Amino acid sequence: MERTTRQKTAIQAAIESAQRPLSAQEILEQASLQVTQLGIATVYRNLKSLVLEEKVHVVTLPGENPRYESNTAANHHHHHFQCTTCQRVFDVHDCPGDLKRMAPQGFVVERHELTLYGRCADCNAAAGVAGSAAAGAGAAGTAHACASQHDPA
Numbered sequence: 001m002e003r004t005t006r007q008k009t010a011i012q013a014a015i016e017s018a019q020r021p022l023s024a025q026e027i028l029e030q031a032s033l034q035v036t037q038l039g040i041a042t043v044y045r046n047l048k049s050l051v052l053e054e055k056v057h058v059v060t061l062p063g064e065n066p067r068y069e070s071n072t073a074a075n076h077h078h079h080h081f082q083c084t085t086c087q088r089v090f091d092v093h094d095c096p097g098d099l100k101r102m103a104p105q106g107f108v109v110e111r112h113e114l115t116l117y118g119r120c121a122d123c124n125a126a127a128g129v130a131g132s133a134a135a136g137a138g139a140a141g142t143a144h145a146c147a148s149q150h151d152p153a
Contacts, residue, residue, distance in 0.1 A: 012055060050068075079091075
């Protein structure tokens with residue numbers, strides 16, 4: 001059994017308190033509020049340990065770096081929403097249901113994953129404000145106003 005460190009505790013707390021899947025960078029930013037001078041290598045090392053201990057689940061979206069969520073969230077069937085502006089990922093607790101009827105005849109569906117894409121509430125609100133401000137001055141730069149607020153790097 002792995003020992004529990006302040007860093008590992010802060011990383012796990014960041015994941016659990018977020019209530020949404022986080023990237024390693026987002027975890028670093030949140031956990032650094034509790035443990036100063038936390039490095040990205042320490043975050044990855046502890047994420048690996050937490051995944052092996054089945055305390056954290058990896059969320060994989062096509063073409064994206066992995067994100068991590070609490071196994072509490074992962075233990076019930078749910079889907080995800082990715083904001084196309086800020087790139088954050090959120091849990092979606094509704095499901096379209098049994099998708100077996102969509103499979104070709106003779107195929108057996110064993111599981112499914114669904115990812116919705118669009119703007120999150122924060123980015124949608126910012127785009128509405130930016131869109132109102134830009135209406136008098138033209139729409140140039142409206143899409144970039146929100147992206148700069150949520151720089152994922």
